[in-house]
Amino acid sequence: MGAEFVQFSLTPILIGTLAAIACALPGNFLILRRQALIGDAISHVVLPGIVVAFLLTGTVAAIPMLLGAAGAAVVAVILIEAVKRLGRIEPGAAMGVVFTTLFAGGVLLLEQTDTSSVHLDVEHALMGNLESLIWFRATGWESLLDPAALAALPPELGRIAIAAALVAVLTVVFWRWLKIATFDEGSAQALGIPAAALGFGLVITAAVAAVAAFDAVGSIIVIAMFICPPAAARLMTNRLERQIWWSVAFAVLSAVLGYVFAGYGPLWFGSTNAVSAAGMIAAVSGVILGLACLYGPHRARVGAGREDAA
Amino acid sequence: MSALLDALLLRAGYNAALVAVGAGLLGFAAGAAGTFLFLRKRALVSDAVAHATLPGVGIAFILMVALGGDGRSLIGLLAGSAASAALGLLLIEWIARRTRLAEDAAIGAVLGTFFGLGIVLLTVIQTMSAGRQAGLESFLLGSTAGMLFQDAVVIAVGGTLAVVATWLLRRPMTLVAFDAEYAAAMGFDVRRIDLAMMGLVMAVTVIGLKLVGLILIVAMLIIPPVTARFWTERSGRVIWIAGAIGGVSGYVGAALSASAPAMPTGPIIVLSAAALFVLSLLLAPGRGVAAAILRHRRFQARVHRRQGLLALARQEPIREPYTLRLLAREGLIRPDGVPTEAGRAQAAKVARDERRWDIAREVHQDAGLTGRYDGLTPIDRVFTADEIADFDRRLGPPALVEGTA
Incomplete structure (x- = not known):
């Protein structure tokens, strides 16, 4: 746990953890609202958004990319709604049509443009690149107090920290509204809560989290972060407040354990190469969900045990 | 290529x-x-x-x-x-x-x-x-x-x-x-x-x-x-x-x-399939967007036509430009808004059916039949010719619309 840890592992672990938290928070509400697969759709359309942003600006700077991805998420949500209403198609199928088409368009654009000079490729977008986000200037724990070294922190850390903070603040500010609208949309409307706008805002927040996390963990693994920790948390408690805390705890646990297993696990088996950290984080979150399914105190759909346990 | x-x-x-x-x-x-x-x-x-x-x-x-x-x-x-x-x-x-x-x-x-x-x-x-x-x-x-x-x-x-x-x-x-x-x-x-x-x-x-x-x-x-x-x-x-x-x-x-x-x-x-999807969404008969817009336009036209004719029959002025355009296009009114011969005939027919419905509601308390009144369904699609003849007897002789004679 010396200088090497600070240099190579501290920032990836922090970024992974913050990404997991940023996704898990809106994930709680998406799961309860039966919109879990919106996360799936959003994470797929991030790719075309980034490609279009690159084509328009010609750079791989962070801000245009984020705007492009967020824009693509908004476009996707609007298109899904349009297909659902205009074609009278059930939501799952409408989602499937829209996100696969946009994703295919993104891949085609990417193949058609010459991106050999810049770092933008499909595999990176899909799998993430957590391992490369190292803090090169760090020389040890004392670097945390060294302004020159702190200035050289990977910019992804700042971005995901801002995104996570934004998601957390929004969750707290809209807490009462979200809670009422999630469990009883009818009474939310009776109380004058703009439920439809709130639902749209939730999806946009999820998109922001997905886009910020995309940098670090890639677009597909974001889905696991949206769903696994909140789903596991849902099996632990009947209270929304506790469910949120459980989901944050599971998210942190997945990120830290996943990174450690990916980075150090192969060494225990005598291999010298690390494996994909983002993939391992998703796998760990899945294992946690599996354990919750088997042993979670509130796992049953209907159960006599539920009341005495509560 | x-x-x-x-x-x-x-x-x-x-x-x-x-x-x-x-x-x-x-x-x-x-x-x-x-x-x-x-x-x-x-x-x-x-x-x-x-x-x-x-x-x-x-x-x-x-x-x-x-x-x-x-x-x-x-x-x-x-x-x-x-x-x-x-x-x-x-x-x-x-x-x-x-x-x-x-x-x-x-x-x-x-x-x-x-x-x-x-x-x-x-x-x-x-x-x-x-x-x-x-x-x-x-x-x-x-x-x-x-x-x-x-x-x-x-x-x-x-x-x-x-x-x-x-x-x-x-x-x-x-x-x-x-x-x-x-x-x-x-x-x-x-x-x-x-x-x-x-x-x-x-x-x-x-x-x-x-x-x-x-x-x-x-x-x-x-x-x-x-x-x-x-x-x-x-x-x-x-x-x-x-x-x-x-x-x-x-x-x-x-x-x-x-x-x-x-x-x-x-x-x-995937994009080939998506192109077929977009074409179908827009152009398919029945469920497509274009067909729905067309249906809506036709419905709108029927409502405006009926309201216009009823107004003619009651000799009320028509101010809605769309109604005026529609009636003029069908040759039912002249450009200055005065009904033509055909227009007066159509107006009389609409007004007569309207009165027949009023009688029908008195005769039949049954909402299953009179409930089908929406202003657009022709009365002869709901009642038989005999029944309509009966309504007409109760109505008395056809009243003249002003200016028809």
């Missing part, structure tokens, strides 16, 4: 021709099999099944290398992918049945976890000496470039088998897709048929891996049925129309992709 024509006419080389035919067959099978999923409202289960194939591909590769092969046998890799897809499917069913999580959460959880595991295995394989040129990444987005002859044969044969299986299973699966309870009452084992349906979906997914890739294969299962639904209300036809749409997009997509560089097969096939 000629390169595309060559590819479409299967003259772009033996492999390309085989791939195009295979893609067409696979598209057909995918569209037909996807219809059953779509009608069961389980379209996105196939997304999880597709993503869940990745760890199987990785494990199969590692196993084959460990057993002394080079690990690139397509059949071996596909068998591995089928095994892990089946495991993913069972896990989704288990989570949805045994816990209180909804099916969508189960789908997302299995999808993300299996894909993450698959990526981990891919990075493991990249570090193996045999894995450097394994090209397993091509399973993500599909690739037919540099495809081996026997791989093309696997796709063509697999596509054919999937079409045959769809044909054999079409009746029980249609029944279950539309009305599972009725099917159960008829003595079909719904669970087994559901299983066969998912098995077919899995087979299509696995065969399509090399061609379309695991991220986009779900589009081959969803877009054709959704598109086909626009063109018919008949259950049996959706399947074959979906199959045809899938087949055409598969064939054209594969040919397009073979005819030019930097045209990845999977995305091109």
